[in-house]
Amino acid sequence: MSQQTRWLTLDEKMKRQMEEKFQYKRELAKGKEKELFGILNEAQTEDEKLALTYLLAYMPLNDLADYDGALFLNHIREAFHIQSVVPWGERVPASLFLHFILPYRINNENIEDIRGVFFDEIYPRVQDLSMANAILETNHWCHEKANYIGNDPRTVSPLTLIRTALGRCGEQSTLAVAALRSIGIPARQVYTPLWAHSDSNHAWVEAWADGKWYFFGACEPEPKLNQGWFENPAKHAMLIHTKVGAHYNGPEEITLAHPWYSELNLTNLYADTKTIHVRITDEEGQPTQAKVQFQLFNFGGLRNILVKETDEQGTVALTLGLGDVYISASGAKGWGFGKCDVKTTDEITISLSKEIPVDTEVDFKMVPPSAPADDASREVTAEERQKHNDRVKTGANICASYEATFLTEEDAHRLADECSLPKTRVWEVLKKARGNSHEIAAFLKEYSKPYKEWSLRLLEVLNEKDLTDTFRPTLADHLIQAMIVKDSILPELDDELFAQYILRPRVDFEMLTPYRSYFLKEFGVENVEAALENPRFLVDFLDREFEVVEGVNYFRGSATPVGSFKLKKGDTLSRNILFVALARTIGIPARLEPSDKRPQYMVDGSWKNVQFRDGTIDTKAADSSDQIGFVLWEKDEHAAEPIKYGENVTIARFEKGNYQSLFFNFDEDEQQKLALPSGYYRLTTSIRLNEGTALIRFRFFQVKPNTETTVPLQFPKHVYDVPVMAEANLDYQAEAMDGTMLNGARHVGAQGTTFIWIEPDREPSKHLLRELREMKAEWEALDIQINGFIREEKWGTAQQLQAAGDLPNNMILLKESTGEKALHVIGQAIPADKKVGNEWPIVYVVDENQQIRHISEGYKLGISKEVIDVYKQISE
Structure with a gap:
């Protein structure tokens, strides 16, 4: 074999690590030896063989189950060919090629052979450009393919996203990274696992050009790199990172050095940061090892942003943004919890205990980081902005033309x-x-x-x-x-x-494949009949034939049922999905229980929990009713907060030293009696304040078998203060849809007026428009006028919004003249330290006395709800 390239320069240590992991994976996947590892015999060069070995060595277990080697060999050949063709190919360092061009996987998407397809379409547009301009042009190509929409956590493949023309940020950034790698430009998906100031998260892209990494919003072109609507929210972030599916020895801080992958901490590129040291001790104050979960408040509860193991001295360190983080620790000596204010704390000690709190309440707050000063170095001239807007409009029209082909x-x-x-x-x-x-x-x-x-x-x-x-x-x-x-x-x-x-056919969020005919053939008639006679036979079959292997997947997701069956190995979730798929195939109703995803099958109209011999779910396994208790909620009649599960109410079950969030449909209009497996629980109620701080109340309780437990469902106490910020000046003229000029002072609501400045074709304005549609009934129930301003150069989109007819009926669209006259006139009396900049959407909440009571600028989920809440607070 001949050596083909210089892009696979591995030192001896990396080669030794790779070879050890390759041999482990080969043994792990010996059930697919021919399909996966036989492809090594077809490698034509030493680099092809080395690249195949590298990919197989660090391949997630789910991919070993679902894909064959031929896919990866073709992927490798395309990558090498492209790198030899593009003008910047020789400038890309070997380490960047290895970690940020060669990998086939970006998130938990379905893997398809796309690199050559994308290269053929994109490269003619960028071949004469600099690397930086090629990145910008590729993002315009992505914008022509897809717009944003929120959806479920399964990441569709880039080809599916193009077919659909809609996807969430994780899918858009997967497309953009795949597109850039297809033209030989190093790229990585960057994300904040959770925002600290708002319910949600976000993913974007970093790409490397001539010695430097740049960021941008996928499918959301900007005139220059290092620009994006998420730039200011990122300054409030507690953690921003990216994953590399291998050992990594680059210049970035390693957040997590897992045996199978690395997480790189990129927070300090976006926000002010600080490294905190967490010390774990036992009840005697002696250092002890533990698993440490770093958590933020999001979607009504505490959620993990990172899990790390302490060293032998019981310590762990992490660089975070300057806000509050909640820390949960568990180990052989027990468990412990604590809140840390990163801004004022260098070290925190958490003592472990084996006591579980019951019938107690704890109130505290989680404060997000404050944002550093804006960087004005990347300002765009009016000429650049106009040229860019024209490109964006052209891209939107290309996407709309494609959408017109849908039925x-x-x-x-x-x-x-x-x-x-x-x-x-x-x-x-x-x-x-x-x-x-x-x-x-x-x-x-x-x-x-x-x-x-x-x-x-x-x-x-x-x-x-x-x-x-x-x-x-x-x-x-x-x-x-x-x-x-x-x-x-x-x-x-x-x-x-x-x-x-x-x-x-769907069980959880796995990729759908045609598994029933395959299972009926491979499982055999005798096994089918035995399982129908007694479903426990199916449980015993998987206990005997399937090996649970944890920790080898580095993205959330699961193998397909057929892949799991072929490999006969997988993580607990993949095994549970396989059980449900097999059961449904042969005629046994089955599911993953909605609140905590334990596998169940139905017998005589009742759901029975599955208990596998490995004990992976033995704390939940209970086929008899004596393990079930009931919770009655004692609701606070004076509470101003409506109950919305996953927004301001969540329940977590105590398991193996940590509280695991459960998922329910909560109806506040019904006095629910909730059936729960016996055990210890934590009820979280919360209030998210307008600036992002969360007021939190924990209520700890125990559920006993065959017993009804009454639990107070009360929210943290808070006195709202909505001060008058300034007098609104409504002496302006604005053009309505029909061309008439409206006087601002006459176009107000009896209870107040909301002024909104939006860019309908861009995020985060599209987020706000979506929220207005979703809360249409709530807006129309208020005697409030909504005046939505659209800049003159974007006025063409107003007609489309009006024609859709799904915005609140009390909202009118108005043209904001050049110079943003209405924006400046209405808020001219606002104190200098409260004035808004240019981060749209911008919202002014004005009361019935024409006083400005609240301002919102830029990205934040829940703006619509926030404004409605302000009016409720004013009226009270």
């Missing part, structure tokens, strides 16, 4: 008539399928004749995202085999139970 409501009605199916339901399915709508329509045409409405019902029980990347062979496999089960094994089963727990 329409009229198409859906014709299809429904042809298939004798309900028109509204067919349109709902095709609308969600977007670029995959033609495939879904073809499935209905073919299978509605033999299976009638069940063909449509299958599509309806899928997750919305499934409709965008599931094709006819997969759908047919599940429909045909499930209907055989219904007719021959479960003819009496309730139709809805059948649809949700037999027909539905």
Whole structure:
């Protein structure tokens, strides 16, 4: 074999580590020796063989289960070829090629052979540009392919995102990283696991050009690099990092050096930071080892941003933003908890104990970091901004032209008539399928004749995202085999139970594949009959045949059921998904329990918990009712806060030294009696203040078997203060949609007026518009006028917003003239230290006396709710 490139320069230590891990993976995946490792015999150069060895050595366990070696060899050849063609190929250091170009995986997306496809489309646009300008141009290409929408945590592949033209930030950044790597530019997905000041997180991209890393928002072009709407929110971040699927020895701080991957701490590139040292002791004050969870308040509860192990001296260090972090520690000597103010603390000691709190309350607050001063060095001239806006508009039109090829409501009605199916339901399915709508329509045409409405019902029980990347062979496999089960094994089963727990192929957030025919063939008739006779047979089968291996996956996700079955190894979640998929295939209703994802199967109309011999879920396994208790909520009648689970109320169960959040649908209009497995719990109630601080109350309680426990459901005490900031000056003129000029002083609401300045085609304004739509009824219930201003150069989008008809009826769109006259006039009396800058959206809350009571600028989730709450506080 000949040496081909200089891009795989590994020192002896790296080679030795790689070889050790490669041999471990080869043994781990010996069930797929030929499919995975046989491809080494086809390597034509030493570099191809070395790159294959590297990828296999650090490959997540889920990928060993789901993919074959040929995919990775082709990926490697494309990467080497591209690096030899692009003009900057020789300038990329070997270490950056290894860690930020060669890897095939970015997040937990489905892996497809895309690098050559993207290169052919993008490279002609960038081949004559500098690296920095090539990055900007590639992001314009991404913008032409996809817009933002929030959705479930399964990351679709870049090709699916292009097909759908909509995706969340994690998917958009996956596309952008894949696009840049396809033209030989080092790129990485960067993210804050959770914001400290707002409920949510965010992902963006960093790309390397001529010796320096730059950031940008994926599919959200800016005139220059190191610009993005998230730039100011990132200054409030507690942790910003990226993952590398291997050992890493670059210049960045290593947040976590895991045996199978590295996490790089990039926080100090965006925010002021400080390193804190956490010391863990036992009850006698002696150092002890423990697992330490660093947590932020988000979505109504404490969530992990990082988990680290202490050293032998019981210490661990972490560099964070200058806000509050909650620390949970657990080890052989017990567990302990504490809150740390990073700004004022250098070291915190947490003492472990084996006492579990019960019938106690704790109140505290979590304060986010304050933002450092703005950097004005990257300002854009008016000429640059106008040129950029024209490019963005062109990109939006390209994307809109593609979206125009999706099947329409009229198409859906014709299809429904042809298939004798309900028109509204067919349109709902095709609308969600977007670029995959033609495939879904073809499935209905073919299978509605033999299976009638069940063909449509299958599509309806899928997750919305499934409709965008599931094709006819997969759908047919599940429909045909499930209907055989219904007719021959479960003819009496309730139709809805059948649809949700037999027909539905999705178990958690795994990629959907056609697994039923495969399982029926490989599992065998005798095993199927034995499992139908006694579902415990299926549990014993997996206990015997499947090995649980934890810690080898570095992204949230799971293998497909077929992949897990072939490899016969996987993490606990993959094993549990496999159990449910096997059970549904052979005719046993099964699921992952919604609150904590323990596997269950149904017997005589009741759900039974699965207990595997490895004990991975033995703390929850209880087939008899004597393990279940009930919680009655004692609600505070005077509480001003509405109860919204996952927003201001959460429940966590104490397990193995830590509180694990549970997931429920909470209805405040009903006096719920909640059934819970016996054990210890923590109720969290909270209030998020306008500046981002969270007021938190913990209530600790115990659930005993066959016992009703009454738990107070009370919120932290808080006296709202909404001071008058300034008098609003409404002496302005603004043009409405019909061309008439409106006088500001006359266009107000009886209870107040909200002024909003938005850029409808860009984030984070699109976030706010979405919130206005979602809270349409709440806005219309107030006697409030909403005046939405759009800058003159963006006025063309106003007509589209108006035509959609889904914004609150008390909202009117107005043209903001050049110079942002209304913005300056209305807020001219605001004190200098409170004035807004230029981070849109900008919101002024004005009361009935024309006084400004609240201002919001830039990105923050929940602005719509925040403003409505301000009006409620004013009225009270």
